[in-house]
Amino acid sequence: MHIPSIAPTNDAALSRLLADAINNKTKPLGSLGRLETLAAQLGLIQQSTRVAIDQPAILVFAGDHGIVAEGVSAYPQDVTWQMVENFLADGAAINVFARQNGCALHVVDAGVNHDFGRRAGLLDRKVGPGTRNFAHQPAMSRQELGTALEHGMALVRDLPGNVVGFGEMGIGNTTAAAALMHKLTGLPLSRCVGAGTGLSAEGILRKEQVVAAAVEHHVGVVEPLDVLATFGGFEIAMMTGAMLKAAELRKVLLIDGFIVTSALLVAARLQPAILDYCVFAHCSDENGHRLMLEALGAQPLLHLGLRLGEGTGSALALPLLHAAANFLGEMATFASAQVSTASE
Template sequence: MQIPFIAPTADAALSQILQDAINNKTKPLGSLGRLEELAAQLGLIQRSTRISIEQPAILVFAGDHGVVAEGVSAYPQDVTWQMVENFLADGAAINVFARQNGCALHVIDAGVNHDFGPRAGLVDRKVARGTRNFALEAAMSPQELDTALEHGMALVRDLSGNVVGFGEMGIGNTTAAAALMHKLTRLPLSQCVGAGTGLSSEGIARKQQVIAAAINKHAGAASPLEVLATFGGFEIAMMVGAMLKAAEQRKVLLIDGFIVTSALLVAVRLQPAILDYCVFAHCSDENGHRMMLENLGARPLLNLGLRLGEGTGSALALPLLHAAANFVNEMATFASASVSTSDQ
């Protein structure tokens, strides 16, 4: 598996040009706050002072997890394929928010334990009918991992736009994400495990016990890809591949919540410069996401108490990208508007 090389966006000369352009708009210095930082980031990614948001797309990857057999979820595994059907019927929150914001939505079967058959609107990249139970054995083989990564890269390669948002669906995937978080950040497991789809305190304790036992069982998994193959999901692995390819192509990556950020943790360990391309949509209400963001040095745009997944945070943050691009491209300068500048 050839991991894409990601070049840092750092460019001192362009940074100064962008900052001058932002400062010369008809406003007090810094008065657009985070939008100014976002505009500068977008300009560095696109290597231009003329920022564009072109054909944004959200990829929702769905997959099942063998570890649900250990009683780690409040919902049965069938909910994964049922929610995929909801996506295809245009009935989920991500459908509403993507449509509202003029964003293409692509639903990918990365490894759902269900046969959908040929379906309009469903991208079939099923690696297998769910991962194995990582409480007993590695979630996927090295070959399955390679396949998932390659599928993710190929999906992004075929996208024509310059902004890619990431979302997911998979009963049990907060368990996989918590295990990845613990292994890759070394944060205490108690800080990584949350309620997921709504576990009770007893359920959370059970989930933590299952992960702790699996961590001990698979103590030899050390490298990022070994950790991903051992504890991850097909939808998480496919996101890793898609993220790496998107950054290689200098696209903007819109990062959603806990599960999506766990995929990014893997990608960062493989190519640290990928962070230059990431816009963190929001801080999820899932336990551990804030700590995960802090570990990455990330500053999310929104904090709405979301914990739905599906890429909903990515869709809701998209208007802020448009705003950042539009003020740089369309606001008057002090000179063009004949407005006096500050004496300070």
């Protein structure tokens, strides 16, 4: 299985040029805050002081999880395919936000336990009808993992534009993401497991117990790809592959919430330089997301109390990317505007 090689974006000479370009805009030094660091990051990714946001797209990966048989979700598994139908009917939050921000939206069947047939707007990359129950056996085989990773890479390779946002849908996938987080960060399970779609305190405890027993059952699993195959989902694995390819192609990665970040966690353990290409859209209200972001050294742009998934945070952060690119490209300098600079 080929893992893309990702080059870090560090370039001291270009960093100085970007800093000069940003600091010479008609504003006090640092007064655009995070937009300034975002503009510099875009410049390093695109290897230029003239940056652009070109044909941004969000990929929403959907998949089902065998672990739902253990009673870890407040919703039945059928909600996965029903929500995919909602995406296709243009009725979900991600449809609204993507349309509002002029962003292409692609829905991917990575492994939903439902036969959609040939459908306009649905990319059929189904690896299987959902993963197996990782409480008893690995969620997927290494062959299935390889297929999911390759599908993700191919989807991004064929995608125009230079910004890729990530979203997901899959009943049970917060359980998979919590297991991945625990295994790859070493943080206690109690810090990783949350309410997901709305579990009660009793339900959260049940979920934690299920994951704890599963981790004990697979105690020897430690390597990132083995952890992904054992505890992940087809949609999570496909996102991991898509992220790795997007960074190799020097695209900007817009990272959504808890499940999307768990896919990135795997990718970052394989290729740490991928983090140079990531813009973290928001910190969600799902228990564990803040700690997962801290483990990655990430600073999210937004704190809106979101915990929906679907890529909604990615879509909502997109205007900030446009703002960063546009002030760098369009804002006057002190010299061009004949504005006096600050005195020492």
